[in-house]
Amino acid sequence: MSDDHAYQAISAYNDNLIKTPNIDRLANEGMLFTNASVTNSICAPSRAVILTGKHAHINGKIDNLSPFDTTNITFPQLFKEAGYQTAMFGKLHFGNNPKGLDEFKILPGQGDYYNPKFITSTGDTIINGYVTDIITDLTLDWMEKRRDTTKPFLLMYLHKAPHRSWLPANRHYKTYTKKTFPLPSTLFDEYNTRDAASKTAEMNILRHMHLGYDNKLTPETINELNIAYTGLHNRAIDRMNNIQKASWDSVYKPINENFKAQYQTMNDSTLMVWKYQRYMQDYLGCIAAVDDNVGRLLNYLDDKNLSHNTVVVYTSDQGFYLGEHGWFDKRFMYNESFKTPLLIKWPNKITPGTTEDEMVQNLDFAQTFLEIAGIEAPKDMQGKSLVPLLKGEKEVWDRDAVYYHYYEYPAEHAVKRHYGIATKQYKLIHYYYDVDAWELYDRKKDPNEMNNVYIDENYAEIATKLKDKLNDLRSLYKDSDSLNNHYIQIYKDKGHIK
Numbered sequence: 001m002s003d004d005h006a007y008q009a010i011s012a013y014n015d016n017l018i019k020t021p022n023i024d025r026l027a028n029e030g031m032l033f034t035n036a037s038v039t040n041s042i043c044a045p046s047r048a049v050i051l052t053g054k055h056a057h058i059n060g061k062i063d064n065l066s067p068f069d070t071t072n073i074t075f076p077q078l079f080k081e082a083g084y085q086t087a088m089f090g091k092l093h094f095g096n097n098p099k100g101l102d103e104f105k106i107l108p109g110q111g112d113y114y115n116p117k118f119i120t121s122t123g124d125t126i127i128n129g130y131v132t133d134i135i136t137d138l139t140l141d142w143m144e145k146r147r148d149t150t151k152p153f154l155l156m157y158l159h160k161a162p163h164r165s166w167l168p169a170n171r172h173y174k175t176y177t178k179k180t181f182p183l184p185s186t187l188f189d190e191y192n193t194r195d196a197a198s199k200t201a202e203m204n205i206l207r208h209m210h211l212g213y214d215n216k217l218t219p220e221t222i223n224e225l226n227i228a229y230t231g232l233h234n235r236a237i238d239r240m241n242n243i244q245k246a247s248w249d250s251v252y253k254p255i256n257e258n259f260k261a262q263y264q265t266m267n268d269s270t271l272m273v274w275k276y277q278r279y280m281q282d283y284l285g286c287i288a289a290v291d292d293n294v295g296r297l298l299n300y301l302d303d304k305n306l307s308h309n310t311v312v313v314y315t316s317d318q319g320f321y322l323g324e325h326g327w328f329d330k331r332f333m334y335n336e337s338f339k340t341p342l343l344i345k346w347p348n349k350i351t352p353g354t355t356e357d358e359m360v361q362n363l364d365f366a367q368t369f370l371e372i373a374g375i376e377a378p379k380d381m382q383g384k385s386l387v388p389l390l391k392g393e394k395e396v397w398d399r400d401a402v403y404y405h406y407y408e409y410p411a412e413h414a415v416k417r418h419y420g421i422a423t424k425q426y427k428l429i430h431y432y433y434d435v436d437a438w439e440l441y442d443r444k445k446d447p448n449e450m451n452n453v454y455i456d457e458n459y460a461e462i463a464t465k466l467k468d469k470l471n472d473l474r475s476l477y478k479d480s481d482s483l484n485n486h487y488i489q490i491y492k493d494k495g496h497i498k
């Protein structure tokens, strides 16, 4: 799993931006899910849903800020009880250590790209190097030296990349900073048909992405150009040692010089395009290292003759905006952050090269993994095992809608609280708490979700039906207005809102 990896940046889904031959191997040798989504598009809540098989309102982890309730049963605990050897390496982002793992080495919070610190069961340690390579080194070290070959294993290999603030490895920033990427058709979206939530969100590349922190202009450049200061200096860069920093400067200083030379001639639109290109260069540069390292791990499995009976799953904690609607970040129920990559390889069970467009969610992962391993899933898990889909038995799959609920507001990026329902054809979203607004999209006619048709008379009947269905889903998953109020009250108690 990686963090904030948009499906648009995996060549098995879309090869306009980057080639990811190693991740693509999982699609070529297994199944590519084109309609996989999350239930709440933000990091720690997504991980909690994956681990517990329960929606956020049930497992309690509604946002990145609240603590994870460790009385929840997580699937690694069940694997361990069933005799599996279990291990986790990389980013968890929970504030507490994982349960049910024989060994873990995890990053504190978001973790760092360069010379990162790791939390282990025996204390903290700083490891020199680049985080994506290190997480793989730790994983392969465990596989090679401490894996008990008499037992089956569950390994959670969790990248920090490509999370903000996007610091690529030296071998990748040298090439990616020279590239130019195609602009998304909705880069200059002005949110005309949408409700206030899109207009007030703070994740527009032109207005909210920081020239310093995100785009790597130095404080000196920003001062010299008298730019009203937007964003802190990127402290993550300060972790580099002298050699790493000298290499970084050899590439990023010329970028600063080049920006200085053109700044006076820039308008909003050219500045937007410049920021988008800088964003893509660093973001995709981070993904290039993820892809290299996925290759290392897959090759290891091949070399040790483990591939034939190992299930490999690649996913992200959510999707991400790569300039669509002018945005970066996630949180909204619109496609780019609602959907998440999902590629699964299961030799002799999945027909290689299959594409599956059924609506599946991260909510389904725990029950899927448990069924694959022949372990009984607790009755109160809320997903559905994907095993029938993996085996090509589509006729037993009867899901026609999925549920979504985002909570973290007021907070960074200012995305309002909302819940909604998606079917293959439509998406209905309700923004609540400080607003009461509905949006409806015809996903088939309007795949970019540019036209909110909620007030269009032609869609009145559809809207009513979808509202009924949304209510049914809320009852099925035991969500309610009183739970909304409960979680709002927690923000009030903590002083996040008045």
Ligand code: SGN
Pocket: 003, 004, 042, 043, 044, 064, 093, 110, 163, 164, 165, 329, 330, 412, 413
């Ligand atoms: C950090 C980022 C945000 C991001 C959240 C959540 N800001 O706070 O841009 O939305 O993480 O991301 S930063 O200034 O610290 O880079 S998540 O993937 O962990 O949910």
Ligand code: CA
Pocket: 003, 004, 042, 043, 163, 317, 318
């Ligand atoms: Ca994330």
